[in-house]
Amino acid sequence: MASPESAVNGPTMTAGAASKSLRNAFGGVIAFIILVLIGVLAFSIRLFSVIKYESVIHEFDPYFNYRVTQFLSKNGIYDFWNWFDDRTWYPLGRVIGGTVYPGLTLTAGTIWKVVNSLNIPLSVETVCVFTAPIFSAFASWAAYLLTKEVKGPGAGLTAAALLAMVPSYISRSVAGSYDNEAVAIFALVFTFYLYIKTLNTGSLFYATLNALAYFYMVCSWGGYTFIINLIPMHVLLCIVTGRYSSRLYIAYAPLVVLGTLLASLVPVVGFNAVLTSEHFASFLVFIIIHVVALAYYIKGILSPKMFKVAVTLVVSVGLAVCCAVIAILIAVVASSPTKGWSGRSLTLLDPTYASKYIPIIASVSEHQPPTWPSYFMDINVLAFLVPAGIIACFMPLTDSSSFVILYIVTSVYFSGVMVRLMLVLAPAACILSGIALSEAFNVLTRSIKNRKKEKENVEKKPTPSKTEKRLLVLPLEASVIAVLLLVLLGAFYVVFSVQVHCVWAAAEAYSAPSIVLTSHSNDGGLHVFDDFREAYSWLSHNTDVDDKVASWWDYGYQTTAMANRTVLVDNNTWNNTHIATVGTAMSSPEKQAWEIFHSLDVKYVLVVFGGVVGYPSDDINKFLWMVRIGGGVFPHIKEPDYLRDGQYRIDAQATPTMLNCLMYKLSYFRSDFIPIHKTDGKGFDRVRRTEIGKKHFKLTHFEEVFTTHHWMVRIYKLKPQRNRIRGKTKKSKSSRSVSSKRDVRGKRNPWH
């Protein structure tokens, strides 16, 4: 056996093996360093709003989460689970413990507790603001792990780098955007990674971890139904394409049982985990996989002839039983009007459903379908790399690559229905683009390497030709040029331009806290509009603690969090009738609106008006939804009453119903005296770009108590009833009668 050739090859073989292991170790260290850098990149690109404005919580929903986290940190977890909030949805209240997804608040609360126990004095607000960037770094690492399982570490690193930078994910996870998606995307990618890992290794340990990661996802976001429907779809796909293996059973069956149990533990989900249609797919595929597993087992222990007999027997008997069971199931499901699906899921399946039946869901701007440019804005050049990635997944089609393909297809469909679901598309696009880029580099460098080897070892011709048959190899000159081109293009366009685009998107487009607005004045200076916080702090300093404030539901969370006053409706929008009541009040004439508000014990009404500074998201622009939602519940509000030629107008052509409604009056009261404009006295609305229709009117049932500096937020107080017996008025509300007397004298003091 010891021929001279093998003796010569012996030492070189061990030297080759040693250098190979050294190269592997070196590669591992480089991969680790790259991962750390990716984490730092993901964290720092999201810090623009903290640098430009301040460390403040953005938007509307994060204020609610912040308030809940404050409560948790102050009162502990048992009070948090049992919390009944009476400062919102005024006469009804809200069971916070049972209606909030606790993952985000528990995560931030735990981080705050751990950090404070180590004597690092971070406030709750700081922890809340920076939770999202930290978890985006974790999400990039999870994307690396997932893509490494599918294709290899090179693809993993590329996918992680792309996910750290992709603008769609940045938009929902900047520092200050303290919302569920901040941790949910990390949980999503991590759950998928553990599922693929279980599928590849067949280990029950990873199946347990998978179930626990799924539990974390259920705690964090309502989008967990995507996981519990995508994984059964993939299992079904594997069974149908003949890729059933026992690893598939181990990956899926424990997940269903443990996952359903863990999902029922979360109070928000509760028994919906077994009763709603969103979960039925998982149970159906659970039964199917058991049938298939049994079939394969019997096939394994029987001879083929006997197996055929078994099949005919089972098919004849089993089909009858199956039909009976399915008929019963269909009857049970069809008896409920929504077929067991929740409103939001129905909107996802039938995009026209919400606009026909549930105007609340249709009115949220995040639930509109995205436009084509938003795809390019949000995932940039990845939109072109995704199809290449899909093809690369087919090159060897494995279980994991079929899963990734299914993921991207479903997420593209759902992102086309609602623009906020572009966020679910982002990790899929990054993974596939990473696979595409990595495969391109692999093919080109392999062809260069093979050609070089062929040139050097002429005797070993059979081996290269064999590898040439299996692998894709291109001509040398073309491949060298292609690699150089790809590297240049990659460096210049993909990395440079994407980096520039992503950084620009992060800095300019997605970092606005939307509670503080800025604009550039003519001499280049920055002008800050801090009207919202001004109004909320006025409310918290100048009103009683128990006063109720009515406004449109957008501002509910911010009012309870920052002004600390009870509101009627807020962003949770769980009670359509209550929101319709407020909408009706805003659309009615003054007297009827006063009566509605008085019956709800409201003292102050808050209105957002952008006509002076040109702020487009004010209440007049949202007025159409108030009319539609109010009209959906109270039939005396008819939308055509407010329309002239099918449009909402506020100029002289507006309908009398529009000119008399409360929203018009509260927005444009005294606006003809605006001193900021050069056209004062004429009442020019900068957003609608017309003069208003009715000017110089007086309010009979409301009085203005505060208007912010740029007229963006206006607060009105309900006047007490006039035709009451004097004694009663004097006894209960003496301060108010004093103020109304002062008004009658003529001098208006807006600061009272």
Added chain:
Amino acid sequence: MGRSSTVKETQALFQSLRSAYAATPNNLKIIDVYVGFAVLTAVIQVVYMAVVGSFPFNSFLSGVLSCIGTAVLAVCLRIQVNKDNKEFKDVAPERAFADFILCNLVLHLVIMNFMG
């Protein structure tokens, strides 16, 4: 005529099934008995619920899912321990059993929490 041949074929089928099953090793048969016991317990619970009503629904859910869960996990253990499975020949049976124990621990912790 055809019917008696079908009956004979069915009998031959059951005979071959029984003989093939008798050839499986003892440890796998023990696991199969355990799976059968778990499924039987689940069926008894469902029948009881149909008779008595499902009032503490979480208790019913946790009971049934605990039985089904242990059955599923035992089947996974059987898959991993079975010497005929080529994919799992480098997994030691002790490792498979340890995974099984861990998963059962998590399952029963959740069950005890959910039962109420």
